[in-house]
Amino acid sequence: MEKNDEVIKKIMEEFGYNxxxxxxxxxxxxxxxxxxxxxxxKPPRNTIRVNTLYISPAExxxxxxxxxxxxxxxxxxDYGFHVNIxxxxxxxxxxxxxxxxxxxxxxxxxxxxxxxxSPQPGENILDMCAAPGSKTTQIGQLLKGKxxxxxxxxxxxxxxxxxxxxxxxxxxNAIAFTYDARFLKRIPKLINWxxxxxxxxxxxxxxxxxxxxxxxxxRKLDDVKIMSKLQLQLLDTGLDLLKPKGLLVYSTCxxxxxxxELVISKILEKRDDIExxxxxxxxxxxxxxxxxxxxxxxxxMLKTRRIYPNLHDTDAFFYCLIKKxx
Amino acid sequence: xxxYVGLPKIDKKLKEKRKESSKKAGAKRRGxxxxxxxxxxxxxxxxxxxxxxxxxxxxxxxxxxxDKFQLYYYTGKERRIFLVPQELAFLAAKIRKNATIxxxxxxxxxxxxxxxxxxxxxxxxxxxxxGRFIQEYIKNHDPEMFNSLQKxxxxxxxxxxFLYGSDxxxxxxxxxxxxxxxxxxxxxYSQKGEFLGLALLKVKLVGPQEFEKYKNYILKxxxxxxxxxxxxxxxxAGYYLRKGA
Numbered sequence: 100m101e102k103n104d105e106v107i108k109k110i111m112e113e114f115g116y117n118x119x120x121x122x123x124x125x126x127x128x129x130x131x132x133x134x135x136x137x138x139x140x141k142p143p144r145n146t147i148r149v150n151t152l153y154i155s156p157a158e159x160x161x162x163x164x165x166x167x168x169x170x171x172x173x174x175x176x177d178y179g180f181h182v183n184i185x186x187x188x189x190x191x192x193x194x195x196x197x198x199x200x201x202x203x204x205x206x207x208x209x210x211x212x213x214x215x216x217s218p219q220p221g222e223n224i225l226d227m228c229a230a231p232g233s234k235t236t237q238i239g240q241l242l243k244g245k246x247x248x249x250x251x252x253x254x255x256x257x258x259x260x261x262x263x264x265x266x267x268x269x270x271x272n273a274i275a276f277t278y279d280a281r282f283l284k285r286i287p288k289l290i291n292w293x294x295x296x297x298x299x300x301x302x303x304x305x306x307x308x309x310x311x312x313x314x315x316x317x318r319k320l321d322d323v324k325i326m327s328k329l330q331l332q333l334l335d336t337g338l339d340l341l342k343p344k345g346l347l348v349y350s351t352c353x354x355x356x357x358x359x360e361l362v363i364s365k366i367l368e369k370r371d372d373i374e375x376x377x378x379x380x381x382x383x384x385x386x387x388x389x390x391x392x393x394x395x396x397x398x399x400m401l402k403t404r405r406i407y408p409n410l411h412d413t414d415a416f417f418y419c420l421i422k423k424x425x
Numbered sequence: 426x427x428x429y430v431g432l433p434k435i436d437k438k439l440k441e442k443r444k445e446s447s448k449k450a451g452a453k454r455r456g457x458x459x460x461x462x463x464x465x466x467x468x469x470x471x472x473x474x475x476x477x478x479x480x481x482x483x484x485x486x487x488x489x490x491x492d493k494f495q496l497y498y499y500t501g502k503e504r505r506i507f508l509v510p511q512e513l514a515f516l517a518a519k520i521r522k523n524a525t526i527x528x529x530x531x532x533x534x535x536x537x538x539x540x541x542x543x544x545x546x547x548x549x550x551x552x553x554x555x556g557r558f559i560q561e562y563i564k565n566h567d568p569e570m571f572n573s574l575q576k577x578x579x580x581x582x583x584x585x586x587f588l589y590g591s592d593x594x595x596x597x598x599x600x601x602x603x604x605x606x607x608x609x610x611x612x613x614y615s616q617k618g619e620f621l622g623l624a625l626l627k628v629k630l631v632g633p634q635e636f637e638k639y640k641n642y643i644l645k646x647x648x649x650x651x652x653x654x655x656x657x658x659x660x661x662a663g664y665y666l667r668k669g670a
Contacts, residue, residue, distance in 0.1 A: 258528075275529075
């Protein structure tokens with residue numbers, strides 16, 4: 100206990116975390132916490148997702164390299180690139196190619212949930228927390244213009260960003276509106292409509308410390324518990340709406356087990372019409388935690404996945420693929 | 426108790442008028458109307474049809490043949506028009522009973538009121554996305570019509586300026602400009618054939634030194650030596666940055 104306390108104090112003093120976050124890093128990464136902390140200290144990587152509706156990855160690479168950028172393919176996603184901007188005089192978010200919708204600035208971790216969901220042309224996809232649209236536009240490009248997307252977000256101001264991104268990326272088969280996704284069952288048409296659902300749930304965002312250092316101190320246990328409750332409600336609603344045999348990907352950009360494995364274990368206790376599936380690209384990330392801080396989540400959590408900042412050089416992410424049996 | 430004496434008698438008609446005006450005032454006090462997502466009516470559709478004549482006389486007909494698309498209208502702060510594919514329209518019709526849709530299909534443009542001869546009239550403004558969709562659609566479905574659209578290709582300097590929101594001067598245009606006509610929507614392209622935006626031919630007052638340079642164009646449209654011909658930027662892809670995504 101004393102040693103733990105010393106470690107926590109060291110993390111707080113050297114790296115600027117509050118006590119809660121320092122403790123949670125040790126609980127969620129019992130063997131890797133120092134490596135994760137050091138990984139969070141690195142500057143964020145510039146990563147882009149190629150909009151294959153407009154341009155091929157090879158052609159975009161050629162065009163951006165002419166402007167002085169250096170592109171390296173990402174692991175797992177063949178339409179993603181890590182970009183080195185040191186030798187280019189152009190800002191990555193203001194190039195001619197960006198304005199024409201040829202790519203989207205998106206972290207690798209953020210691309211994975213849609214990659215796992217694997218939307219196919221012709222399917223009906225519901226994106227429950229869609230704004231500002233990185234994953235919605237990714238869904239749109241994988242549908243290749245066939246099928247339909249319904250994108251919902253609770254905040255009207257954020258819907259405007261979503262609309263702007265849908266426009267820029269040329270997504271022409273989407274419907275977007277402001278709505279509290281917990282109450283989507285009030286729209287009768289949506290019940291049994293989606294073949295697949297993406298629930299990139301609102302969370303404390305503890306996994307994106309590289310981009311936003313304020314996350315080191317801005318959250319406490321109460322915040323995490325509030326988000327956990329909200330996430331469970333959203334997940335329950337999503338599963339009610341999902342077609343039988345449909346798939347739902349639940350993801351967060353948080354490393355707190357309260358927002359990840361705990362939510363999944365609670366939904367498994369509540370419902371007997373669902374099962375956790377091993378993701379199709381099983382080597383993306385490492386298995387989730389089966390227990391933490393006295394909570395036991397069960398061996399089903401080994402089918403969920405955590406992205407580790409120290410191993411995968413991206414933000415911390417969690418995702419879980421759920422199938423509705425009937 | 427007897428009747429009150431000395432109070433003025435209130436005219437019944439005046440009383441009714443006051444009731445009506447207080448009802449209207451009450452409606453104003455409740456705030457702006459709730460936005461709706463509705464099908465475009467005949468009056469507003471005719472505004473769109475008139476606008477499309479500035480692209481090509483048969484452009485609207487091509488787009489609307491076989492009922493592939495429907496026109497919908499979002500009555501929010503910005504009055505947006507959407508071109509909605511038929512399949513999506515069926516879904517939207519069901520959803521809009523319970524939620525106000527803010528985006529559906531292709532964002533075609535918006536309506537804005539303008540004062541014209543002491544009256545307020547609605548005018549349609551084609552969006553960048555609308556222009557992008559239309560030129561692509563016409564290219565794929567009627568190559569002959571596409572060839573007859575008014576188009577210009579810019580050099581590198583012209584592309585940069587245009588994407589910053591500037592107008593186009595003729596020294597930045599690579600394609601032939603002899604047949605450019607006023608009041609026709611001009612589609613603007615990069616040297617790689619990428620759609621950059623929309624422009625409109627205009628004539629502007631300048632000094633006489635420009636006359637020699639643009640003599641042919643000026644004489645075509647004006648007898649004055651004091652006019653410069655250029656293409657006014659209506660909308661370009663750079664607007665995503667200027668408005669903030």
